[in-house]
Amino acid sequence: MTKKIRIITDGSCDFPQEVLDRARPDVVGINVAFGEDSYIGGIDIDSETFYKKMKESKELPKTSSPSPDRFLELYKGDDEELLVFTLTSKLSSTYNNAVLAKEMYLEENPYKRIEVIDSASGSIGVASMILKCSELIDAGKNMDEILEHIERYKEEIVFFGALETLENAIKGGRINKVAGKIINALNFKVIIKIEDGLVKPIDKARGGSNSIKKALEYVENNVGHQDEKTVIIGHANCIDKAEKIKSIVEGNLNFKEVLIAEIGPIMGTFTSEGAILVSVL
Known part of the structure; x- marks a missing residue:
């Protein structure tokens, strides 16, 4: 029997509502700061407010990757495998933090399978991959089969x-x-x-x-x-x-x-x- 696969991603991914409804990913928020004011993107600052503040600011907002601890919280769960997508590692340390969290988690839970994917993409590009993978999960594909498809998706997107x-x-x-x-x-x-x-x-x-x-x-x-x-x-x-x-x-x-x-x-x-x-x- 194929184990349940849960999808996790970071807050750099921008989803159509239809993809959120179908794939049901868990999202690790990313910090956004305007000077001394700090927010978690998509949670305590909406896009309209963000763009307004950015337009009025003389400097760009600063973003920071989620800590390993934030990933660690979402890795918890019973009898499931995890498929974790992150923003490209060429632009962010998010991938490295997700991998570090995996290593920390597996020290106490060595039998759990966690696959961390460097998407080589971001925003709606990651959403496209997650949509495809959710369709594979719904079709009953196992993790090894899905990983093979992901490598092809990176080439085809x-x-x-x-x-x-x-x-x-x-x-x-x-x-x-x-x-x-x-x-x-x-x-x-x-x-x-x-x-x-x-x-x-x-x-x-x-x-x-x-x-x-x-x-x-x-x-x-x-x-x-x-x-x-x-x-x-x-x-x-x-x-x-x-x-x-x-x-x-x-x-x-x-x-x-x-x-x-x-x-x-x-x-x-x-x-x-x-x-x-x-x-x-």
């Missing part, structure tokens, strides 16, 4: 986005201040790709409508077997834009389903308000 502004990249020192202001003034929107755990600029477009057009072309040109795959559209406090894109995708492409998620504080700190992310798996 298409995850990219369009940034409305480079304001946060300028604040965070990731782009030259003068160059960033020129790009913003010219109304260029940067198209990014999230691959192998890193964020890479891949294109630019003048104006929001052109960036959406390029994003949709990217989906059409890079995703096969559309009828077997789910699209998740993430938005940084711009639901109208996400719903418009969803309508276009549903009207012109042949995906199994198209879902919408709100981008939370972790990815939102990077993208700035107005960004759109798209994950296909």
Whole structure:
């Protein structure tokens, strides 16, 4: 008999409500701080308040990985195996803390199986993987079979986005201040790709409508077997834009389903308000 498998992830993952309902993951919160004010993202600060505070702040909010103790609390439970997804280890120490918690737990519970997955992704990209894995669990697949699928998912996932502004990249020192202001003034929107755990600029477009057009072309040109795959559209406090894109995708492409998620504080700190992310798996 296949043991029950429970999914755990960290607060960097941004879920459509439909995925939360189906996969029922346990989530370890991530700390977000504006100066002296500290919050747990998604628990005691909602996205609307977060984006408002970020826009008003001269400095970017600071985020910190959940401690091993937080993971340890969620590892407790009887007669189940744990599948733990974390934000890419290239951008965060969350994976290492989850592994450390596993080692601590297994010292006293050596017979429990805990698999910690470095997603090499984040936000809605992790949500896409968790959705797929929950379907495998529901189909009765065991942990070894699921782990094989996860390695394939990491290769197959298409995850990219369009940034409305480079304001946060300028604040965070990731782009030259003068160059960033020129790009913003010219109304260029940067198209990014999230691959192998890193964020890479891949294109630019003048104006929001052109960036959406390029994003949709990217989906059409890079995703096969559309009828077997789910699209998740993430938005940084711009639901109208996400719903418009969803309508276009549903009207012109042949995906199994198209879902919408709100981008939370972790990815939102990077993208700035107005960004759109798209994950296909």
